Amino acid sequence: MAKILCVIGTRPEAIKMAPVILALKKEAWADVRVLATAQHRHMLDQVNEFFGIDPDIDLNIMRPNQALTALTARLLLELDDVLQVEKPDAVLVQGDTTTVMTMALACFYHRIPIGHVEAGLRTWDMQNPFPEEANRVITGKLAHWHFAPTEGSRQNLLREEVPDTEIIVTGNTVIDALLVTAARDLELPIPLDPSRRLILVTSHRRENFGEPFRNICRALRTLAENNPTVQFLYPVHPNPNVKDVAHEFLAGLPNFTLCEPLDYAPFIAVMKRAYLILTDSGGVQEEAPALGKPVLVLRDETERPEAVKQGVVKLVGPNYDRIIQETQRLLDDELAYREMACGISPYGDGHAAERIVKILREHFT
Numbered sequence: 001m002a003k004i005l006c007v008i009g010t011r012p013e014a015i016k017m018a019p020v021i022l023a024l025k026k027e028a029w030a031d032v033r034v035l036a037t038a039q040h041r042h043m044l045d046q047v048n049e050f051f052g053i054d055p056d057i058d059l060n061i062m063r064p065n066q067a068l069t070a071l072t073a074r075l076l077l078e079l080d081d082v083l084q085v086e087k088p089d090a091v092l093v094q095g096d097t098t099t100v101m102t103m104a105l106a107c108f109y110h111r112i113p114i115g116h117v118e119a120g121l122r123t124w125d126m127q128n129p130f131p132e133e134a135n136r137v138i139t140g141k142l143a144h145w146h147f148a149p150t151e152g153s154r155q156n157l158l159r160e161e162v163p164d165t166e167i168i169v170t171g172n173t174v175i176d177a178l179l180v181t182a183a184r185d186l187e188l189p190i191p192l193d194p195s196r197r198l199i200l201v202t203s204h205r206r207e208n209f210g211e212p213f214r215n216i217c218r219a220l221r222t223l224a225e226n227n228p229t230v231q232f233l234y235p236v237h238p239n240p241n242v243k244d245v246a247h248e249f250l251a252g253l254p255n256f257t258l259c260e261p262l263d264y265a266p267f268i269a270v271m272k273r274a275y276l277i278l279t280d281s282g283g284v285q286e287e288a289p290a291l292g293k294p295v296l297v298l299r300d301e302t303e304r305p306e307a308v309k310q311g312v313v314k315l316v317g318p319n320y321d322r323i324i325q326e327t328q329r330l331l332d333d334e335l336a337y338r339e340m341a342c343g344i345s346p347y348g349d350g351h352a353a354e355r356i357v358k359i360l361r362e363h364f365t
Contacts, residue, residue: 001031002364005088008055009039009099012174012283014047015264017094019176019353020117021053027357029365035082037061037075037099046263051177057082061099068098068131075102083110090144090360094118094173096129096136104139113144117173117356120146120153121282121303128301129282130207147356149347150306170355171348174286178268179350182291186269189262196231197275199223199327203298204237205280212318213242216298217249219323220278224256226324227331232256233270276330276337278316278323285313286347294340296326306346311339 006021008014024032036055038044039062048055059078061071075098083091083106091107093100094117107114116139126133137160140146146162148154149172157167192198203216224232236246236258250256262270268287271277277288280298288295289312300317307313316322330337 001029002089002360003031003033003086004360005033005035005082005086005091007035007037007091007093007099007103008044008048009037009061009097010095011040011043011047011264013094013097013099014044014051014053015177015283016118016173017092018047018051018053019173019180020092020094020356022051023353023357024360027361029361033057033086033088035059035086037079039071039097039099043261043263050264057086071098072102075099076106079103079106080109083107083112088112089364090115092117092356093139096121096132096139098131098135101135101138104142108142114139114142115145115147115356115360116140116143117147118149118153119143120148120150120155120157120167122153122156123301123303125301128207128299129205129303133303145359147352147359149352152306168355168359171350171352172286173348173352173356174283175290175345175348176350176353178287178290181265181268182272184265186265186272188269188273189266190233190257190259190270192231192233192273196229197331198231198233198270198273200270200274200277200279201232201234202277202279202281202284203234204239204242205299208280208298208318209241213245214249215318215320216323217245219320219327220256221249221253222320222324223327224250224253226328228255230255230275230331233259233274235259235262235267235270237261276327276340278327289313290343290345290347292341292343294330294337296323296330298323304347307344310344310346312342312344314340 024030034055035057037059092115146167147170276294278296285304295313296316
């Protein structure tokens, strides 16, 4: 049997790796081991519980206010220990976190082939998103299999001179997870008036900390005050750079609800209920269009341009005027709304994990 080590560190990684892990566990040739670095602790645990995944190894790496340098150094040392004990035949990582980059580097040092799920996303700007763009570029230099979610991602890898034979366009596993979850009878976590339109907000990006995030919150407050019949829901990230500012600007507004971060299934339930979504999340940019929800992205750049080209996602940045203008347009202009709420899913058909497993099966058997 081939020992396959699947690595997850954050909530998005757990969501996107779950379909791959579950598919691999059905394979007779694969000895599947799951490593959790717990870069996100609670948010990672609840996703694993939802999908029925019990990590075999848990590093519990996160510490309060941990700097990127310290996180990277601790991860590299602890992952080195894991690889020496486990001796996997291959390692799978997903995305662009510090967990992904350090595991890719550790595998390179041990000459262990690594498969990169969701390979090839690029903004071509090392500062945006930070540090994710650097993480995925480094991982792209070290990976053996590049499981690209789209043809655009494949072209990015070819531009970086990755051999075409090492790139496989699979679709994005986030759509696999989304379609299975959305088909369930999901309960809303918070009482919402079904007669009122709902705007869902998520914003937590490191590059927006400071004045950009204050601009976002100012715009959200103005929108709430100008549209008293519209409901706003914002599950607020616990980072003080986000939480303190969000409460400063938005707490107390009668039509604005600030809540704790939602678990995966309740969040999908809220997305299904939402009229439109304002976000700086990468995963939401992929999921919401598949549910027919217009997305305004609170960033100046995106590594997911396919939905922008299809017209179902629009970049507004952390720009006060643009956020208000584009949100109000979708609230007031029914035709503009319908053009964005058309249900196009450029990121997959729900079978990405099957394609990834097929490549690994052919390699090892």
